Amino acid sequence: MTRTLSLPVLAHPSRLHAPAVPPEKKEKCAVFGVWGHPHAARISYLGLYAQQHRGQESAGIAVSNGKVISAQTGMGLVAEVFSDRVLYELDSLGGKGAIGHNRYSTAGGSVACNAQPLLESYIRGQVAVAHNGNLINSDALRRHFEEAGHLFHTTSDTEVIIHLLATPQQQKAPDPLAATLRRLQGAFSLVFLFADRIEAVRDPWGWRPLVLGKIENGTDKPYWVVASETVALDVCGATYVREVEPGEIVTINDAGISSRHFAHPAEQPAHCVFEHVYFANPASIVFGQNVQSVREMLGETLAKEAGVPADYVMPMPDSGRSAASGYARASGIPYREGIVPNRYVGRTFIKPTQTERQAAVRLKLNVIAEIVKGKRIVVVDDSIVRGTTTKAKMDQLRQAGAKEIHLRISCPPIKHPCYFGVDFAERSQLIAHGRSVEDIRKYLGVDTLHYLSLEGLLSCVNRPAGHYCTACYSGEYRLDPTHPSTEVIIEDEQMRMFA
Numbered sequence: 153m154t155r156t157l158s159l160p161v162l163a164h165p166s167r168l169h170a171p172a173v174p175p176e177k178k179e180k181c182a183v184f185g186v187w188g189h190p191h192a193a194r195i196s197y198l199g200l201y202a203q204q205h206r207g208q209e210s211a212g213i214a215v216s217n218g219k220v221i222s223a224q225t226g227m228g229l230v231a232e233v234f235s236d237r238v239l240y241e242l243d244s245l246g247g248k249g250a251i252g253h254n255r256y257s258t259a260g261g262s263v264a265c266n267a268q269p270l271l272e273s274y275i276r277g278q279v280a281v282a283h284n285g286n287l288i289n290s291d292a293l294r295r296h297f298e299e300a301g302h303l304f305h306t307t308s309d310t311e312v313i314i315h316l317l318a319t320p321q322q323q324k325a326p327d328p329l330a331a332t333l334r335r336l337q338g339a340f341s342l343v344f345l346f347a348d349r350i351e352a353v354r355d356p357w358g359w360r361p362l363v364l365g366k367i368e369n370g371t372d373k374p375y376w377v378v379a380s381e382t383v384a385l386d387v388c389g390a391t392y393v394r395e396v397e398p399g400e401i402v403t404i405n406d407a408g409i410s411s412r413h414f415a416h417p418a419e420q421p422a423h424c425v426f427e428h429v430y431f432a433n434p435a436s437i438v439f440g441q442n443v444q445s446v447r448e449m450l451g452e453t454l455a456k457e458a459g460v461p462a463d464y465v466m467p468m469p470d471s472g473r474s475a476a477s478g479y480a481r482a483s484g485i486p487y488r489e490g491i492v493p494n495r496y497v498g499r500t501f502i503k504p505t506q507t508e509r510q511a512a513v514r515l516k517l518n519v520i521a522e523i524v525k526g527k528r529i530v531v532v533d534d535s536i537v538r539g540t541t542t543k544a545k546m547d548q549l550r551q552a553g554a555k556e557i558h559l560r561i562s563c564p565p566i567k568h569p570c571y572f573g574v575d576f577a578e579r580s581q582l583i584a585h586g587r588s589v590e591d592i593r594k595y596l597g598v599d600t601l602h603y604l605s606l607e608g609l610l611s612c613v614n615r616p617a618g619h620y621c622t623a624c625y626s627g628e629y630r631l632d633p634t635h636p637s638t639e640v641i642i643e644d645e646q647m648r649m650f651a
C-alpha cells in the first residue's frame with residue numbers, strides 16, 4: 153500500500169551567501185556521474201565546470217574506489233572548491249567512479265552543510281547522492297522521520313531520500329531504491345553513487361533534463377557518463393547516447409549499463425519549458441532539441457507577433473542574445489549590442505541597501521550612449537521576474553538618449569511561483585502577478601512592451617505542447633504542490649524490469 157502524507161509546506165531558503173544583485177531566477181543544480189574511468193574525479197570536475205551556469209553556490213565530488221566512498225564539497229564555484237591540490241588528492245584515491253554536483257538552493261539554505269553530493273552510511277554501506285529538482289513532499293517526509301527520532305545533518309530536501317532508502321520498509325522491498333523513488337513527489341533528476349555502481353534516476357514527469365553519454369576507450373566497454381546537460385558530455389569527450397527516460401533507473405557498473413523502471417512515465421510529461429527559455433547552455437541538447445536553435449526561434453516568433461519599426465535590435469546581455477538574433481533575422485532590423493556587461497562585478501559583491509544594489513546594477517551593465525542616442529531600439533530579453541533590474545536598464549537607456557524603447561520578452565509573463573526546481577520570487581514579488589502588460593509597460597517606462605504568447609513559445613519546441621510544464625506562466629501545475637498526488641506511484645510487482 154502506498155501512504156498518503158499530509159500537506160507539505162515548502163521551505164523558504166535563507167540567503168546567507170547572496171550576491172549584491174541577486175539573480176531574479178535561480179536554477180537548481182547540475183548533476184554529473186562517470187564510471188570506470190581511471191580519472192573519474194578529474195572527469196567529474198570537467199563535467200561540473202561545463203555546467204557551472206546551473207548553480208554557483210556550492211560544488212562537490214564524491215569518488216568510489218570500489219570499496220569506500222570519499223567526498224569533497226565546499227561553497228563557491230567549481231574552480232574555487234577544487235584547487236589543483238584538492239583535485240589531485242581526490243583523483244589519487246584511485247576512483248572507479250565519481251559523481252558531482254553544482255548547487256543553487258531552492259529548498260534548504262545556502263550553507264556549507266547542504267553542499268552536495270550528500271554522503272551517508274546506512275545498513276547496506278555508503279551512498280552519495282546528487283539532486284537536480286525539488287521535492288514537494290519533502291517537508292512532510294522530514295516531519296515524519298523527525299517524529300520517529302531521525303537526526304538530519306542538512307536542511308536540504310535531498311536528505312529525506314537517504315532516510316527513506318535506509319528504512320526497513322524500503323530495505324525489505326525487492327528493489328529498495330525503486331521502492332524509495334516511488335515515495336517521492338516532484339522534480340528529481342538524481343545520481344546515486346554506491347561503492348560498486350552509479351544509479352541515475354529521472355522522475356516520471358521528466359521535469360529536469362538528464363542525459364547519458366559514453367567515452368570510447370578502444371574496448372567494448374566504454375566509460376559511461378551521466379549529466380544534466382550535453383555540454384558536460386562534450387567537454388569530457390563523451391558522445392550523447394540518449395536521455396534517461398522519465399521513471400527510469402540506469403545502473404552503471406563494471407558490467408556496463410542496464411536499465412529498469414521504478415514507475416511508468418507520466419501520461420503527461422512536464423518538461424520544464426524554462427530550460428529552453430533561460431536555464432540551459434545554448435550548446436546543449438535539452439529534451440531532444442538544441443537550446444540555441446529554440447531561443448532563436450523564440451526571437452523569430454516574437455518578431456512575427458510584435459514587429460515594430462526600429463533602428464536596432466539590441467539584446468539584454470547575456471540572456472537575450474539568442475532571441476535577439478532570431479528577432480533581428482526575422483524582422484530585417486540590424487542587430488547591435490549597446491548594453492555591455494561588466495564581467496568583473498563579482499558574485500560576492502555584497503551590498504545591503506537598495507541604493508547600493510541599484511548602483512551594482514549600473515556597474516554590472518553599461519549602456520553605450522553613442523549607439524543608443526536618438527535611436528529607436530528593440531530590446532530583447534528572455535524574461536522579467538521582479539522587474540527591478542529591467543527597470544534600471546530601461547532608465548539607463550532613456551538617460552543615454554534612446555528615442556524609442558520597444559521591449560520584447562521571449563516568454564509569457566511569469567505570474568506564478570515554481571515548486572519544481574526554480575527559485576523565482578514569491579508570487580507577491582513577481583511583477584506580472586496581478587498586473588496587466590500595460591501596467592508593467594508604464595512602470596518600466598518603455599514605449600511598447602510585448603511578451604511572447606504561450607502558443608508562440610510552445611510552437612518553437614518539438615514535443616507536443618502538453619508534454620511541457622508551463623505552470624509559472626499559466627498557473628496550471630501538473631502536480632498540486634499543496635497536495636502531493638499518488639497517482640503515478642505503482643507497486644513493486646507492477647514494476648517493469650529491463651535486462
Ligand code: SF4
Pocket residue numbers: 359423424425426427569570571572573574621622623624625
Ligand atoms: S513552473 Fe516554470 S520554471 Fe518551474 S518547472 Fe514549470 S516551466 Fe519550469
